Each structure stands twice: as C-alpha cells, then as structure tokens.
Amino acid sequence: xxxxESITGSIQDFLxxxxxxxxxxxxxxxxxxxxxxxxxxxxxxxxxxxxxxVSAYMQIRVGPNRVGFKGTAQTLADTLKLVLKEGLTPIxxxxxxxxxxxxxVMIGAMLLMAPIPFARNVQIWDVNIGVLYISAISSIAVIGxxxxxxxxxxxxxxxxxxxxxxxxxxxxxxxxxxxxxxxxLSGSLQLSEIIASQENGWWIxxxxxxxxxxxxxxxxxxxxxxxxxxxxxxxxxxxxTAGFHTEYSGMRFALFFLAEYVNIFIxxxxxxxxxxxxxxxxxxxxxxxxxxxxxxxxxxxxxxGKTFFLIFIIMWxxxxxxxxxxxxxxxxxxxxxxxxxxxxxxIMTIIAxxxxxx
Numbered sequence: 247x248x249x250x251e252s253i254t255g256s257i258q259d260f261l262x263x264x265x266x267x268x269x270x271x272x273x274x275x276x277x278x279x280x281x282x283x284x285x286x287x288x289x290x291x292x293x294x295x296x297x298x299x300v301s302a303y304m305q306i307r308v309g310p311n312r313v314g315f316k317g318t319a320q321t322l323a324d325t326l327k328l329v330l331k332e333g334l335t336p337i338x339x340x341x342x343x344x345x346x347x348x349x350x351v352m353i354g355a356m357l358l359m360a361p362i363p364f365a366r367n368v369q370i371w372d373v374n375i376g377v378l379y380i381s382a383i384s385s386i387a388v389i390g391x392x393x394x395x396x397x398x399x400x401x402x403x404x405x406x407x408x409x410x411x412x413x414x415x416x417x418x419x420x421x422x423x424x425x426x427x428x429x430x431l432s433g434s435l436q437l438s439e440i441i442a443s444q445e446n447g448w449w450i451x452x453x454x455x456x457x458x459x460x461x462x463x464x465x466x467x468x469x470x471x472x473x474x475x476x477x478x479x480x481x482x483x484x485x486x487t488a489g490f491h492t493e494y495s496g497m498r499f500a501l502f503f504l505a506e507y508v509n510i511f512i513x514x515x516x517x518x519x520x521x522x523x524x525x526x527x528x529x530x531x532x533x534x535x536x537x538x539x540x541x542x543x544x545x546x547x548x549x550x551g552k553t554f555f556l557i558f559i560i561m562w563x564x565x566x567x568x569x570x571x572x573x574x575x576x577x578x579x580x581x582x583x584x585x586x587x588x589x590x591x592x593i594m595t596i597i598a599x600x601x602x603x604x
Contacts, residue, residue, distance in 0.1 A: 250365040257385040278370055282359050286352075286508055292506040294321045296554075297561055304565035333496035336399055343397035348494070348501035350390030355508045357383045361437050365525050365546035369438065376437040377429055380516060381422055384471070387509065388414045389530050394502070395490040406489030409479045409572055414471050416579045419465035423587035425596040428453070428461040428520045441524040446524040454596045454602070461521045463587055465559065468513035470575070472506060475564040479572050505590070514556035519548065522556075525549040 257277070261270040288384060295310065295318065302309030310317030335341055361376035363369045375377055380499050388411050395407020429435060431453055432443040443449075470477035473489075491502045525545035529537045570578070596602075 250368045252545070254368055280577070281447035282356055282370075285359070286356070286504060288510050289508055290403050290454070291321045291325070291432060291505040293511065293557065294324070296557070297507075300558065300561045301565055304562070320365055328496060331496040334493075336493045338399040339493065340397040340399070343393050344493075346392045347394035347397060347500070348498045348505075348566055350393060351387050351505040354383060354390065355505050355512065357386070358509075358512045362512065362547055363441060363519060363524055365544070365603045368546070372438050374436045374437065377440075378423055381418075381425070385414075385418065387451050387505070390488050396563040398490075398493040400493050403490050403492045405493070406479075410473060410490060413473070413477065413479060413575060414570075416576060417467040417470040417477075417583075418504045420463050420579060420583040420587045421471060422462035423515075423518060423584075423591050424460040424467065427591055430591070430594050430598045431457070431599075437519055439525070440520060441526060444523040444526055446520065448526070449519040449530075453594070454597060456590050456597060457521065459586065459590050460594070461517070463583055463590070464517055466558070466583065467579075468517065469560050469563055470579070472509045472560075474510065474560055476567040477571050477575055478569060479575055510557055511553065513598060514560065515549070517556050520550035522552045524549075524552075 257276070261273055265273065270502045298317075298320070299309045310488035313320045313323045358380060360371040361369065361373050361379055363372075379542055391410045392407045392415075395403045395405075395410075398404070428440065433451055434440055434443070439563075442484055444452075450461050451457075453460075473479075478489075491499055494502060525548050527537075527540035527543060527545075527548055529540060
C-alpha cells in the first residue's frame with residue numbers, strides 16, 4: 247500500500263543513487279524545509295475551516311457555506327484578503343522588534359516539528375532528548391509574544407502580552423510534569439522509543455489511573471499554553487480588543503494567527519505520541535483478525551486521526567466553557583493542577599519501580 251513511509255524511502259534511495267552524498271543530504275534538507283512550510287500552509291487552511299465548522303456544529307448552525315464547495319474555500323479567500331492588506335506599523339513602536347516578533351513565534355513552531363514522528367520511520371530528527379527538546383523550544387513562543395506586546399507601544403497589547411507570559415510559564419509546569427509521567431513509564435526521552443514502548447498497548451490504557459490523570463492535565467495545560475478558550479486571556483477580544491497582536495495587520499497578523507493553529511496541532515501531536523501510541527494502530531489483545539485489519543490502515547492515517555481527535559476536543563472546550571478571569575486561571579494552575587501533577591508523578595514513579603503497569 248502507498249504510504250508516507252514508502253514515499254520517503256523511495257525519495258531517499260533515488261537521491262543517494264543519483265547524487266553524491268553531500269548533495270543528496272543537501273537536497274533532503276531543502277525538501278524537508280519545503281514539506282514543513284507546505285504543512286504549515288495546509289494546516290492553517292484546514293484548522294481554521296475545522297474551527298468554524300466545529301463551532302457551527304456546537305451552536306446548531308451551518309458555518310461557512312458560500313465560497314467553494316460547502317465553504318471549503320472560505321479560508322483560502324481569507325488568506326488572500328490578508329495577503330492584500332497593508333501592513334501598518336504604529337507611530338512610536340519599536341519597528342525592529344515589532345517586525346521580528348511574528349517570525350520568532352513562527353520559527354519556534356517550525357523547530358518543534360523536527361522530532362515529531364508523523365508515521366513509521368517518518369521523522370525529521372529522531373533526537374535522543376526529544377521530550378526535553380520540545381519542552382525547551384516551546385518556551386521560545388512566549389518571547390515573541392512579549393516582544394510583540396512591548397514593541398507595539400499599546401497598553402492593551404502590553405497587558406495581553408504580560409497575561410500570556412504569566413499563563414504560559416505557569417501552565418508549562420503542569421504540562422511538563424504530565425510528560426515526565428510518561429517518560430518514567432517508557433524509560434526514555436526519545437519519541438521513537440516512547441512509541442515503541444506502546445506496541446503492546448497505549449500508555450493511556452496500560453498506565454492505570456495516573457496515566458489518565460496525566461493525560462487530562464496535559465490537555466488542560468496545552469489548551470492554556472496555546473492561548474485557547476477558556477484560557478484566552480491574552481487575546482480576550484471583549485476586553486483587550488485582540489490582545490498582544492492588536493496593532494498587527496496584513497501578513498504579520500496572519501503569521502500570529504497561523505502560529506496559534508500550528509501550535510495546537512503540535513501540542514495535540516505530542517499528546518497523541520505520548521499517550522495514544524503515536525502512529526501505532528489500535529490493537530485488542532489476541533483479536534488477531536481485528537488487529538490485522540487495524541494494521542492495514544497506514545500509520546500516517548493513525549497519527550493524523552489521533553491528532554485531529556485531540557484538536558476536536560480542544561475546539562470543543564472553546565464552545566463549552568466560559569472564559570476564566572486571570573486570577574481564576576492562575577489559581578487553577580498553582581492551587582490545583584500543579585499539586586495534583588506532583589502527586590501523580592510520585593505515584594507513577596512507584597508504579598514504574600514496582601512494575602504494576604500492564
């Protein structure tokens with residue numbers, strides 16, 4: 247069956263058969279860069295359309311249905327509108343930092359794509375400290391957000407950026423502790439080895455109740471880290487007009503908008519990898535016939551299916567829960583999620599040492 251694994255393998259064999267080693271690697275780097283940029287563009291179009299259709303479904307309405315077949319070209323039309331809009335720089339703004347901030351946010355999102363296993367043997371960089379790399383690089387985005395808020399010379403933008411900084415730094419702790427719980431079970435920081443440790447069952451099933459608690463805390467924390475409702479204090483339209491990107495227009499605004507949705511995809515991809523087996527199919531014990539059918543589905547389909555399932559859950563949150571106040575948001579993290587995460591890691595350590603997991 248045609249799959250991403252077979253396509254990438256064929257390209258690699260062709261390059262090394264027809265080019266010297268150095269140039270083959272150079273072409274591979276170029277192709278990887280084109281793949282990441284193309285994936286960003288496609289994800290932006292697909293996730294914005296999905297957001298609108300999911301919100302329409304939650305509110306019992308139709309959603310975009312005019313441009314293209316059933317509204318599928320609506321996001322393309324919105325992209326064209328943003329490309330044609332003039333990019334304005336406010337008087338009094340720090341022009342260099344103002345223009346640099348969107349690129350800092352986008353570069354951080356691009357770097358996070360490197361260790362994610364999209365399918366069997368399809369990974370840009372299988373670094374042996376993949377989890378640590380993701381935790382470190384994900385902190386770069388807050389620098390771009392703070393830079394945008396301060397450089398805009400706008401009090402609403404600065405307030406939104408400060409809220410975002412406090413929010414991301416706080417919820418990174420709970421997200422990190424949830425990830426550590428799975429690292430303890432798998433015994434590795436390498437994402438490919440974490441997936442391999444789930445061949446006989448996904449950690450969310452065989453890690454007992456602590457794995458389920460870690461998964462729930464992880465989803466809540468990454469929802470807050472990506473500034474999604476009900477934790478969207480940094481972009482609270484009804485209070486801060488648009489938050490840290492109030493003064494941005496044209497393609498610079500589009501970069502912030504795109505980075506938000508790409509970060510949602512990356513967060514959910516990491517969640518699918520750690521808790522749901524990544525690209526591994528769903529197997530049930532000794533159900534041989536059922537397991538063979540599951541194996542027939544390409545690994546890339548499994549990975550994307552799990553990732554978009556988690557994205558749907560995060561979008562569901564937006565249309566279910568009201569926005570929290572900033573004090574409620576920080577109380578939830580420091581008084582509830584963080585203590586629970588610490589106790590959960592301790593319990594998970596005991597389970598791993600005693601071998602009580604399945």
